[in-house]
Amino acid sequence: MKLEKFEVGYNIPAKVGMNIKDVQTPSLIIDYKIFENNILKMKEFITNNKVKLRPHAKMHKSIDVANFQINNGGAHGICCQKVSEAEVFARNGIQDILITNQVTDILKIDRLTKIAKTNCNISCCVDNEENIINIQNSAFENNSIINVYIEYDCGANRCGLESFKEIQSLIDLINTMSNIKFEGFQAYNGSIQHIEDFAQRKINVQETCNKIRSLKTRFKDYSPIITGVGTGCFDLEVKENVYDEIQVGSYAFMDAHYSSLKKDSKVNNTINFKNALFVLSNVMSTSVKKQAVVDAGLKSMSLDSGLPTVFNYDLKYINCSDEHGVIEDLDNLLKINDKVFLIPGHCDPTCNLHDWYVVTKDNIVIDLWPVSARGFSY
Secondary structure, eight states: OOOTTOOBTTTBSOOTTOBGGGSOSSEEEEEHHHHHHHHHHHHHHHHHHTOEEOOBTTTTOOHHHHHHHHHHSOBSOEEESSHHHHHHHHHTTOOEEEEEEEOOSHHHHHHHHHHTTTTOEEEEEEOSHHHHHHHHHHHHHTTOOEEEEEEBOSSOOSSSBOOHHHHHHHHHHHTTOSSEEEEEEEOOOGGGGGOSSHHHHHHHHHHHHHHHHHHHHHTGGGOOEEEEOOGGGHHHHHHTTOOSEEOOOGGGTOOHHHHHSOOOTTTOOOOOOOOOEEEEEEEEEOOSTTEEEESOOTTTSOOTTOOOEESSSSOEEEEEOSSOEEEEOTTOOOOTTOEEEEEOSOHHHHHTTOSEEEEEETTEEEEEEEOTTTTOOO
């Protein structure tokens, strides 16, 4: 991306060739080597396990990251969560997008079916008859075809259907439509991704996948694609042999929460993805003894999964407000203008707080990638 008209410290945090110590803070840092290694590890995993990869772009919201995953990481398309988010990627050349959500608002449905008129293969989830009829009407009016996945409630208790009778009714309805095609089932149980204890996580995965196995058997005559799976237990879910496609997202960057999940190396072959995403912060005050204050607070990272961890010092981030982060520093190690790398608790909402990724290699800025779909939440 051409950055000649941008000014460091005003509308961009850095320029190519800059040393990381000079990057303006707070800013999002991608360690390119670690990021690339994470992408290639997942590519090896899907190749060995013969599943397709459709990573979730709601995590990074970046055209550059999505293209990297497709061109280098074995992905055949991406997931999005919102229509406008999907439009950002479709308008920038991504040709296969699944919106893992119900699109029910009439204006949104119209925009959805217009995306399908481009070179993009667009799909979405459904779980009720009214929505299916509205999508059909819009697709017919716009002379487009929409692929739909019926969302199966396999334990998340959020959206979707659990009754096979109700699912059959939706399939029968879809099969009467001219502009909607039944593709398969969205079967994602987000709640199991975050269970800290490995043994309990494994039990919950098996329970979830047993439900999906019954679904797959019941509707096998339709040859449905089963899509789902998250970073927290992707390997366990894939080993259950019920999924055709996985929707992992956070594996590319990782965060403090996912990195904290317990792993049993004797049973679980979890690939140890490493943290590639950091919030770079700067020490701006040490006036209070035994603590340092950095310039990264609530407006720089999400705290829904806990406080960030400090990466490059053996210190603890203990509190924050909008623009301040307090680090416990009992030995007064930190000095004014020291750079502190923070690993956010939850990467997805943290990325949505920033305009740019500063891509670094060996502590030198090699590129800036815009957070392309930031704020596109319609």
